[in-house]
Amino acid sequence: MKIPAIKICGLTDVSEAAVINEEKVEYAGLVMFFEKSRRNNSLENAMKILKALDQEVKKVAVTVSPDIGQLKMIEEAGFDIIQIHGELSEEVAAESRLPIFRAYNISEEMKKEASENQEISSKITGWVLDGKVPGNGKTFDWGLMKEFDRKGRLLVLAGGLNAGNVTEGIKTLAPDVVDVSSGVEGENGKDTEKIREFVRKVRSYE
Numbered sequence: 001m002k003i004p005a006i007k008i009c010g011l012t013d014v015s016e017a018a019v020i021n022e023e024k025v026e027y028a029g030l031v032m033f034f035e036k037s038r039r040n041n042s043l044e045n046a047m048k049i050l051k052a053l054d055q056e057v058k059k060v061a062v063t064v065s066p067d068i069g070q071l072k073m074i075e076e077a078g079f080d081i082i083q084i085h086g087e088l089s090e091e092v093a094a095e096s097r098l099p100i101f102r103a104y105n106i107s108e109e110m111k112k113e114a115s116e117n118q119e120i121s122s123k124i125t126g127w128v129l130d131g132k133v134p135g136n137g138k139t140f141d142w143g144l145m146k147e148f149d150r151k152g153r154l155l156v157l158a159g160g161l162n163a164g165n166v167t168e169g170i171k172t173l174a175p176d177v178v179d180v181s182s183g184v185e186g187e188n189g190k191d192t193e194k195i196r197e198f199v200r201k202v203r204s205y206e
């Protein structure tokens with residue numbers, strides 16, 4: 001069985017880059033242009049974090065229904081991938097110079113949309129299957145997505161993962177990437193030891 005890559009999502013402080021670099025985490029996610037989130041970053045703060053991350057770490061701008069202006073700022077800031085929750089407009093799909101991770105917040109209704117109405121753009125390189133409310137630390141019913149057609153793209157499993165359940169998530173959906181935010185947080189943002197524990201758990205998967 002293949003060991004998935006790891007995405008640590010919701011970075012908000014430059015100090016959090018050190019453990020990502022040390023553990024050679026493959027993807028780092030920063031919430032952008034979504035002020036409702038407590039993890040939202042200003043462009044200025046995001047650029048500090050991007051600079052502190054090793055070149056090998058793929059930097060993902062996590063967005064909700066971005067417009068063209070936001071897309072351009074994300075491209076110029078130096079992100080490698082744009083993750084899009086909510087609406088993916090035709091204009092953004094056409095104009096993006098970045099690969100797109102298309103995110104679906106899975107519920108019974110969204111399962112239908114995710115499975116039957118996948119917008120196909122050659123720029124979509126991954127599907128993020130996430131909990132109903134992004135970033136709230138709750139899993140969705142993984143069984144709902146066992147038959148999900150990846151169409152040759154990466155499957156990123158997100159929503160409520162932690163060191164205690166990630167093995168079961170990998171066993172159930174065989175994702176290419178496992179994505180975690182709340183599950184590696186403490187009272188003051190990302191928790192270094194929780195990140196190390198999560199990484200250990202994933203990389204010791206048999």
Ligand SMILES: O=C(O)c1ccccc1NCC(=O)[C@H](O)[C@H](O)COP(=O)(O)O
Pocket residue numbers: 009010029031034037038039062063064085128130131133134135136137138158159160161179180181182183
């Ligand atoms: O984290 C947020 O607040 C957020 C807001 C809007 C869109 C996406 C957001 N989170 C990023 C994600 O891709 C996932 O939801 C996240 O990594 C999984 O979160 P969690 O359930 O907390 O592990």
